[in-house]
Amino acid sequence: MSLNEIEEIKQRLDIVEHIGQYVALKKAGANYKGVCPFHSEKTPSMMVSNQKQIWKCFGCGKGGDIFAFTMEAEHLEFGDALRMLAQKAGVTLQTRTTAEHQTQSRKDRIYRTNMLSAKIFQRILSQSSLGEVAREYLQKRKITSAVQEKFLIGFAPKNFDLKATLSKYELTAGDLQNAGSPERFFDRIMFPIFDVLGNVIAFTGRAVANIEPKYLNSPETPIFNKGRVLYGLNFAKGAIKQKDFVILVEGQMDVIALHQSGVENTVASSGTAITETQINTLSKYTNNFILALDNDTAGITTTKKVIEILLKLDLNGKIINFGKYKDAGELFENEPTAWPEALKNAEEMFDWLINQELSAAGSIQYIENKKKIIKSLLPVIAVIQDPTRLEYCVNKLATKTQTKAENIISAVEKMWQKKTEEKPNKNTKIALTPEEQLLAIILGEPQAGVKFAEQLDQVVWQSIDNQQIASVVKKCYTNKTLASDRIQFISSVKTTLDSRLSEKIDSWQFWLSELWPNLTTSLATELITEHFGRLNTKSREAEKELLASQIRQAQEKNDTKKVIELMQQLNELTKEVK
Structure with missing residues (x-):
C-alpha cells in the first residue's frame, strides 16, 4: 500500500x-x-x-x-x-510495508484459521459418521442440506484434534489462539459468524449432548466484536434494502429457519443483548424493524429495550405475536403458513408496549395501577425527539390510561429538565483563531503559500498545536511539486500528524469552504499577507507587553543596567512597529 x-x-x-x-x-x-x-x-x-x-x-x-x-x-x-x-x-494494491504486512498478515491468518475451521466442521457434519448426531438434530429441526451448506453449519465432535488438522495448512497453535481458539468447541453444532463482507470471524456452538452452557460463543478477537456484529447480515443486507424492512430475531436457528423459508431479510444478535450500535448498523439499510424475539420473559424484556432504542433513534418498529409458539424458528417448524398472517398483524411497537404494561398492572380503574403504567413509560417517551412521534405516543398513552395528554407532557418536560448531564446541541458554525485561519488558507491553496513558507518560523505561535502544524507545512514545502496539488499536499501534512490534529485540519477546510467556496491563488495570497500582518503585529505587541513587564521587575530590583538594556530593546521594537 x-x-x-x-x-x-x-x-x-x-x-x-x-x-x-x-x-x-x-x-x-x-x-x-x-x-x-x-x-x-x-x-x-x-x-x-x-x-x-x-x-x-x-x-x-x-x-x-x-x-x-x-x-x-x-x-x-x-x-x-x-x-x-x-x-x-478498481485499484490494484501494491505490496505493503513490512509493518503493514505484519499487521494485516495476522488478521489474514485469523480469517484463514476461522474459514478453514468452518469448512472442516462442515465436512464432518456432512460426510463423517462423527456428525450423525448433529445431522439427526438438524433433520428434526427441518434444516435442509442446502441451507446447512449456505450458512457453513458444521459439527465439532468430542476428542477431535482441530490443531493437528490445521497444522497441515501451515497454521499454528498461535493462529488458533489469535482466532479465539475454535478447538475449544466439542460435541457442538457449529454456526460460523460472518462479517458483512462474508468472512468467518467467530463461532457459536450449540451443545447436542447434555452439557453446559447450551450455547458457547467465541471470545472477542481483533476481528470480532460481538456488540457490533449481526448474524446473517451478510446474507440479508440485499433483501433488507429491497423490502425496506428488517426482521430481528434472537438466535441463529431462527435466522436459518426464516432464510430457508425465503424470508431472507432476517438477522440476529451474536451472543449478546441487542445494542444501539447494532440497530444503528441496520438503520443504514432500512428505518423499518420487525421484532420477532422470543416469546418468553427474557425475550419480552429484550423487546422492550430494543423498542426504547428504536424510539430514541426515530426508527419504526412492529412486534410479531407468536401465539402458542416460543419463537420464529418454532413457528416455521410447526406452522410455516402462519407466518404471513403473523407479519400482517404485527403490532405497532408503542401500542405493544402499552398493552404489556396494562396486562402487568391490572385494571386502570385503580389509580395506583394507572400511575404505575404512566411512570414505567415516561422514561421511554422522554427519549423521543421527533414531535410527531412524541405526540402520537403521548396521546396513545393518555387514551389507554384515561389521562389528560397535557399531564403526561408536563411530566415528560420535568424529566427533560432533570437531564442536566446531557450536552447542549453543538452549532455547526466554526470559529477559528487568527492563527488557525492563516494555516487553513495556506492548506486550502498551498500554491499561494509557497513564498510565505519561511515566514512560518517567524510567527510567535500562541498554540503549540498550530506551531506543530506550521512546522509540518513548512517541511512539505521543501517538495516543490507538492504544492501544486492541494489534495496531495493536505494528505502529506495529515500523514505526518496524529489523528487529533488531522481532524482539526478537516474542520478548518469546512470553515474555508463556507467563507470562500471558490478560493483562488490570488485571493489566497492577499488573505495570507493580511493574516501574517495581523499575527506579526500581535506578536510585536505581545513582545512589547513582555518587555514592559520585565522593565517594571528590573526597576523594583533597582537593576539600572537591566532597565537600560530592556528600554533599548523596547525602543527598537517600537521603531519596527512604526
Whole structure:
C-alpha cells in the first residue's frame, strides 16, 4: 500500500456519492449536509465537502476522508476499508510495508484459521459418521442440506484434534489462539459468524449432548466484536434494502429457519443483548424493524429495550405475536403458513408496549395501577425527539390510561429538565483563531503559500498545536511539486500528524469552504499577507507587553543596567512597529 494508491482511490471515488449510499445528503452552500449515522440526532450536523473530499460531523466530532467514513460505517480496520474501497474503485494494491504486512498478515491468518475451521466442521457434519448426531438434530429441526451448506453449519465432535488438522495448512497453535481458539468447541453444532463482507470471524456452538452452557460463543478477537456484529447480515443486507424492512430475531436457528423459508431479510444478535450500535448498523439499510424475539420473559424484556432504542433513534418498529409458539424458528417448524398472517398483524411497537404494561398492572380503574403504567413509560417517551412521534405516543398513552395528554407532557418536560448531564446541541458554525485561519488558507491553496513558507518560523505561535502544524507545512514545502496539488499536499501534512490534529485540519477546510467556496491563488495570497500582518503585529505587541513587564521587575530590583538594556530593546521594537 502506498500514498499514491490511496490518492488514486480517492480520485476515482466521489465521497458525496459514497456517503450518499448510507445517508441522505442535501446541498448546503458549497457542501452537502446530512444526519450523522454515528450518533442520535434529528437536525443534520454532518457536512460533506465535494471539493475537498472530506466529511465532518459537528455533533459527535467524527470526520475525515472516505476511508475514515467507511471504517466507521462498516466497522472495519483501515486495511479492510482500503481493500474494500480499492475493489470498488478498481485499484490494484501494491505490496505493503513490512509493518503493514505484519499487521494485516495476522488478521489474514485469523480469517484463514476461522474459514478453514468452518469448512472442516462442515465436512464432518456432512460426510463423517462423527456428525450423525448433529445431522439427526438438524433433520428434526427441518434444516435442509442446502441451507446447512449456505450458512457453513458444521459439527465439532468430542476428542477431535482441530490443531493437528490445521497444522497441515501451515497454521499454528498461535493462529488458533489469535482466532479465539475454535478447538475449544466439542460435541457442538457449529454456526460460523460472518462479517458483512462474508468472512468467518467467530463461532457459536450449540451443545447436542447434555452439557453446559447450551450455547458457547467465541471470545472477542481483533476481528470480532460481538456488540457490533449481526448474524446473517451478510446474507440479508440485499433483501433488507429491497423490502425496506428488517426482521430481528434472537438466535441463529431462527435466522436459518426464516432464510430457508425465503424470508431472507432476517438477522440476529451474536451472543449478546441487542445494542444501539447494532440497530444503528441496520438503520443504514432500512428505518423499518420487525421484532420477532422470543416469546418468553427474557425475550419480552429484550423487546422492550430494543423498542426504547428504536424510539430514541426515530426508527419504526412492529412486534410479531407468536401465539402458542416460543419463537420464529418454532413457528416455521410447526406452522410455516402462519407466518404471513403473523407479519400482517404485527403490532405497532408503542401500542405493544402499552398493552404489556396494562396486562402487568391490572385494571386502570385503580389509580395506583394507572400511575404505575404512566411512570414505567415516561422514561421511554422522554427519549423521543421527533414531535410527531412524541405526540402520537403521548396521546396513545393518555387514551389507554384515561389521562389528560397535557399531564403526561408536563411530566415528560420535568424529566427533560432533570437531564442536566446531557450536552447542549453543538452549532455547526466554526470559529477559528487568527492563527488557525492563516494555516487553513495556506492548506486550502498551498500554491499561494509557497513564498510565505519561511515566514512560518517567524510567527510567535500562541498554540503549540498550530506551531506543530506550521512546522509540518513548512517541511512539505521543501517538495516543490507538492504544492501544486492541494489534495496531495493536505494528505502529506495529515500523514505526518496524529489523528487529533488531522481532524482539526478537516474542520478548518469546512470553515474555508463556507467563507470562500471558490478560493483562488490570488485571493489566497492577499488573505495570507493580511493574516501574517495581523499575527506579526500581535506578536510585536505581545513582545512589547513582555518587555514592559520585565522593565517594571528590573526597576523594583533597582537593576539600572537591566532597565537600560530592556528600554533599548523596547525602543527598537517600537521603531519596527512604526
